[in-house]
Amino acid sequence: MNELVVMAGRGDVAAQEQLFRQLSPRLEKIVGKYAWINGIDRDDLRQEAYVAVMEGLERVDPSVGSSSEYLLKFARWRLLDCLKKIRRRREECTEELDCESADNSPIPEAEMLDERLTPLQRRIIACLVQGYTWREIGDMMGFTAANIAYHLKKIRKIYGED
DSSP, X not given: OHHHHHHHHTTOHHHXXXXXXXXXXXXXXXXXXXXXXXXXXXXXXXXXXXHHHHHHHHHOOXXXXXXXXXXXXXXXXXXXXXXXXXXXXXXXXXXXXXXXXXXXXXXXXXXXXXXTSOXXXXXXXXXXXXXXXXXXXXXXXXXXXXXXXXXXXXXXXXXXXX
16 A cells, blocks of 8 residues: 555556545545534535545654554544634634624514514524524524424424425
């Protein structure tokens, strides 16, 4: 494997393709895990991982340890950095868009929601319309995604969808 990494690091396209084929199953597991946990598009994370491997090829020292493990760790750390940036951007957007009070609803139509809904249910619907996931709404409101699901089930009952 180390010889393959050396050749790929020198720019041998065939060696790079073979290296990616060998690393692909493990990279897919890493990407899948982070995509599922964070609700991020899998393809975006996959792209970041492959770019990280290419950058890692320039830095890897094949004489020390396992080059493939180094490249996988390099990709993992790159993904974690990427996820931190995404989380920060979401938090900045959340600060701008306050879902905490019914009087300060994120969309004007939120006030026009059915009076049968509680203020909390109205805020949840308003955030869903904004495109937030259950997990993100839960984080903004201090709940778990399961609590948001519970409230959505109650909302569906009100509208006779359950």
